[in-house]
Amino acid sequence: MGLALQQAKKILGNTNGNPAVGCVITQNGSMISAAHTSFNGRPHAEVNALKLIPKNLKNSKLYVTLEPCSHYGKTPPCIKEIIKKKIKKVYFSVFDPDIRSFNKSTKTLKKNKIYVNVGLNNKKIKEFYKSYFLYKNTNFPFVTAKLAISKDYFMINKKKKWITNVYSRSRVHLMRSLHDCIITSSTTIINDNPLFTCRIAGIEDRTPPIIILDRNLRLSHKLNIIKKRNSKQIIIFYNNFNRKKINILKDLGISAYKIPLNNNGNLDLKRVLIKAKKLSFSRIFLESGIKLSKSFLKMNLVNHLNIFISNDKLKRIGDDNIGSFLKKYLKNKKAKVEKVNLFNEKLISYKIK
Ligand SMILES: NC(=O)c1ccc[n+]([C@@H]2O[C@H](COP(=O)([O-])OP(=O)(O)OC[C@H]3O[C@@H](n4cnc5c(N)ncnc54)[C@H](OP(=O)(O)O)[C@@H]3O)[C@@H](O)[C@H]2O)c1
Known part of the structure; x- marks a missing residue:
């Protein structure tokens, strides 16, 4: 067995x-x-x-x-x-x-x-x-969130694109391949211009489709993700309807779904996940910046949390410090922890629920 x-x-x-x-x-x-x-x-x-x-x-x-x-x-x-x-x-x-x-x-x-x-x-x-x-017994898919942080808990390096080393990043590509959908925000897509693919030889074809939360349809067709990825694998969740932009997306072969807002005027994350499940996604990999990640964690929508920790302190070139939030968040969680070493860096996986 x-x-x-x-x-x-x-x-x-x-x-x-x-x-x-x-x-x-x-x-x-x-x-x-x-x-x-x-x-x-x-x-x-x-x-x-x-x-x-x-x-x-x-x-x-x-x-x-x-x-x-x-x-x-x-x-x-x-x-x-x-x-x-x-x-x-x-x-x-x-x-x-x-x-x-x-x-x-x-x-x-x-x-x-x-x-x-x-x-x-x-x-x-x-x-x-x-x-x-x-997936079978509830309205929700399983959510794994990934955070990459510096030794002093920053999520952004103001001088460099990456926080972690190539081994940690490859590990992220492998994790992507074990999920059937990635969720991210338009902010991360616009700021970083990423592809969110599995760039490891042998698993390139396991790149999952991606849902981009883009409330006001801000994404441009010039971004890498739109230009270089199969448009059938891109799904936009928006709220602010704009016929011209929806038609552009349709012409590109990208699907878009309207999602209701929560009381704070953001996309309602429970409705985001319910819709993702209706689209047949059962394992979600969340890759976003501090705002969206914190919202998912605060709402208790994350099942597994993977934190990659680099060996460097960023000090003044660091931005978006998630340290105090994480300490508080993890304190009340009966999490089962697994540690992995990645050439001076660390991956700590928490099985939250
Ligand atoms: N270190 C890491 O692991 C990591 C990973 C990914 C990105 N990043 C970095 O993070 C930066 C972006 O961070 P960020 O905090 O500005 O953006 P973010 O957390 O990626 O996304 C925030 C945006 O998500 C959308 N959103 C939709 N529903 C939401 C909800 N319920 N709650 C909160 N946000 C919601 C909002 O955009 P709308 O107004 O369009 O709805 C909001 O502005 C990037 O530049 C990137 O470099 C770091």
Whole structure:
């Protein structure tokens, strides 16, 4: 089951609303097949793993991280394929919260004389599916916020574009690839002119779509993100309607949605996330400056917080100090902390909720 989880981790954030599932098949104690859910969610992991084995195998066992599906959706049910390939024993770790499948597979598998075991590695795998459970059981997607700060807590270096080193920044690219959507602000896009892509060899195609919060439609078509990224991957959330600008966006192939304001006159972040979920995004990576990040954190909308800390103090060339806010914010949180060293820099990950 540990190997099945490793398979699932490979495709996290790239399954288009479907869960990232890993599957391993063994025979006489040896692994004979391993697979995960396909890019964009189909075919499922079990079907991919079963494809690799011959028919009528004796003593075969199938290990899968999530309960196999038992309904006809866009693909036939996985249990049908499991029965067809005459698997003898099925081990799955957690039940699928999708009501079309929840607790339905065991009965059919047992009817076909297949042994079923539920719960292996359950604790670890439940943690892995936190974002999927949230997506299925609530109106909200899972939000990971990333902050890059100097040793003295500044978020902006007035003299240089970057706060952290190349290793930390690559790690951010990797994190992007494990999410299905980035959220940022028009302020960050206008000030920094970034691309927000996954620029690591081998995962460039895993750059997630981006939602830009642009209340007054301030973005210009001359910005890198508009010029260089696939327009179908750019989504604008605005409030102040401007027909001319909306038509320009439409002509560029960019979609735009109106979001209501909160009492402070900003976009309502709960409505932002609800809309993101309706657009099928389940794992959001938030990359913004101090104002938007603080708003998300204050409203308790962040599930994981990743703080990259450089080894330099910026002192007078630093701007937007988030130190006192973070100390207060983290004090009341029962966060589980993981630390990673990145060549003199530090990544501290807080599992907030
Ligand atoms: N160190 C880091 O990790 C990091 C990461 C990203 C950016 N940055 C830096 O941060 C700078 C920008 O920081 P910033 O604080 O000015 O901008 P920001 O936090 O990126 O964005 C603030 C803007 O977000 C929009 N927004 C929409 N809904 C909001 C809400 N509910 N609450 C608050 N804001 C909302 C507002 O723009 P509208 O009025 O258009 O709605 C607001 O002005 C950039 O220049 C960049 O260099 C640092």
